[in-house]
Amino acid sequence: MHFQLPQPLSNLLKATSLWQENYLILREFKHFRKIAILAVVFSILAATFEGVSIGFLLSFLQSLTSPSAQPVQTGIEWFDIWILGAKTSAINRLYRVSLLILLSTWLRATFNYFSQVYTELSQLNLGDRLRKQIFEQLQSLSLSYFSTTRSGELINTITTEIERIRQGFSSGAFLMTRGLTTLVYLISMFLISWQLTLISALLFTLLGVGLSNLNARVRESSFGMTTANANFTSTAVEFINGIRTVHTCGTQEFERQRFYKASDKIVSTTTKVVFTWTIVKPIAEGVATTVLVGMIILAFTSLVTNGTLQVASLLTFFFVLFRFIPFVQDINGTRAFLSTLHGSADNVKKLLKSDEKDYFQNGTIKFNSLKRSINLVSVDFGYDNQNLVLHNITLTIEKGKMTALVGASGAGKTTLADLIPRFYNATDGYLYIDEIDVRQFEINSLRRKIAVVSQDTFIFNTDVWQNIAYGTPEATNEEIQEAAKLANALEFILEMPEGFNTQLGDRGVRLSGGQRQRIAIARALLRNPEILILDEATSALDSVSERLIQDSLERLSVGKTVIAIAHRLSTIAKADKVVVLEHGRIVEQGKYQELLELKGKLWEYHNMQYNNS
């Protein structure tokens, strides 16, 4: 069944500031509107039956206090006669009304149960949708977004802040049910005594207005609380990820202070919120009790003594008022709690918002294979708008050839190589693959043909099989073993306690640097790429394995296009073209021997390396 809100209702909803401010969150309801509507419907039914039981209660008390009096009549003849038993004896009426009270109470309890179940389910769905929405957002943002955002902050948004919004939904639903029931109470009270109801309504409204001011303050301080949470998660994530560096550098005390400070900040900002938020309920309670006592005195001294109100009606009125007060307190308390969530909502909305974010724009042309060359034409690139890292790069990388990038640390070699699989877009200039702008290619079809073996290969916390086959799920065990063998990784894998089934731990902590790199090479070998980017691929290996891997890479490179970045010149001596970069500019390019004869930059590096070793 497909639920849809009626158009006018939907338009009305969209005109509210609640919708406009929280559109990015509320739009998720459309994915589980059936559940959300059921939650609302059951809440309405529960509230209605609360009112119905009050009606029956009045009849019940009347039957008790003045059995001979005319019973309460609804005006619906069949109902008054057959259901309430208006024409039967007082005791009969008492039985009937008692039965009706029980029935309506059970029904109310049942509806309450379903309203709670569907509210919880809606809440679960909201959390689920928001997490997935953020995942989609993170997947579609360009990599540069992650260079400028702390990962801990993102983790905080996905976990803590979404959890708080989820709680916010159930509080919102609670507010709605409480609101509806309060309305039903108000109507019942109004029917019993409009004078007393008007006075109570006026006093409670004044109370509500007074408390709004406090809620605004809670809202303000909630932003500080969210910032403190985000900062704390970032600090904790950095501390755990960098634990080896902390031990190596002996900075435990420094980290302790940083961690404690971040944790203290959560305490201080939250304390501020707690003090303001929790004061709401006691204030509401005190004022409400004063109102109640005042009303009892007023009712007795005027309305009952002059006969305007029956004792049964008065008792029912106070019974309802008595139940009404905690509801009003709940409403105020929940409103205050909801105010504490503005910071969280803001945080999630900021991440989901699409303006001022750099999105990855996918192309449509399917990349099948490299036919001629990759051409960079006057390419400039900067990670931010202020500082260019690459300047005016014009370069041809020919199919089937090995192009080596050489230069000092920070010269821009990795950055240049990252432009080919389009990890980043050129800030200016063009990158063509076979004369087609790289931006026009469907990115996954291009990246499937490229393998990158980089300095910081990520090893997943799963077994060796899956780590090598990452990106090639269709690979057979034989193929995986063959790739491991070619990458010179088979031996150490088989020496591990469970061989290929060994779990590699978070980020591959159970592997040495060289082993990690060999897993990465095996991963690349398995993908059998057309274009191979080797970024310092052999730097973490001992000389024996380096030679073995060098051989396997040479075999693999036959007929493939290789872009190799290596500090050790021995690994690139056979390159078809060597490109020397300095401060993001190409200063030399040509064959290794030709460049040596020029006695320029490569010659300097060459001498430095071979004279030192």
Ligand SMILES: Nc1ncnc2c1ncn2[C@@H]1O[C@H](COP(=O)(O)OP(=O)(O)OP(=O)(O)O)[C@@H](O)[C@H]1O
């Ligand atoms: N994600 C990033 N965000 C901002 N700046 C970056 C980023 N990555 C690198 N840089 C900067 O870009 C410049 C070039 O870095 P790159 O990693 O390309 O140099 P490299 O020649 O590969 O160095 P190395 O040989 O040390 O790996 C450096 O100044 C570096 O600080």
